[in-house]
Amino acid sequence: MIVSFLNEYGSALITAILTHIKFVVISVSVGFIIAFILGIVLSRLPKLSSIVIPILSVFQTIPGLVFIGVLFLYTGIQDLTVIIALSIYAIFPILKNTYVGLITVDKTLIEAARGCGMNKFQILIRVELPLASAAIVSGIRMSTIYTVSWAVLAAMIGLGGLGEFIYRGIDTNDTALIVGGAIPAALLALAFGFIIDKIQDKLTPRGLKRE
DSSP: OHHHHHHHHHHHHHHHHHHHHHHHHHHHHHHHHHHHHHHHHHHHOHHHHHHHHHHHHHHTTSOHHHHHHHHHHHHOSSHHHHHHHHHHHHHHHHHHHHHHHHHTSOHHHHHHHHHTTOOHHHHIIIIIHHHHHHHHHHHHHHHHHHHHHHGGGGGGGTOOSTHHHHHHHHHHTOHHHHHHHHHHHHHHHHHHHHHHHHHHHHHSOHHHHHO
């Protein structure tokens, strides 16, 4: 069954996987840049963070199909429509973890760094970000895995990805097509998670590893 499926859909499956990866990598990258910068800014402005973070969390409650459908009315059928939607969804987990990671850094370490003559930028780069790196990378991992599942919605507006197999299988009641799209999506999530775990292991300071 697997051999016959690959013979019939192998080429289309590879294209769908590559399209899916493209959407995930671009969207998470854009989301990371925005969330990382915003997380640093909000960690310095606690009053503003109490307003901005709850507002951004609202986007997580909007069904992906509705969000992409609304964007589709303005941007049309193009990759940008999916990338904007997925990037916005990708922001919140990274933003939240970046913010929490930074504000929970031990204040005595910050004072010690200040006592050694470091300025605010040096403290951020050499003390706060290294200590918050585990939380930040954990947010990236969560965001990436979520985005792998959300990216199937690209097929709803004809932009491909593994969702094309899933939705076609649902429409035609073809279990093979559904499984053929769902299993690679699950494997992609596991693969991305594994890669990010390795990156987190490399970025985590040795002292925190021993803990």
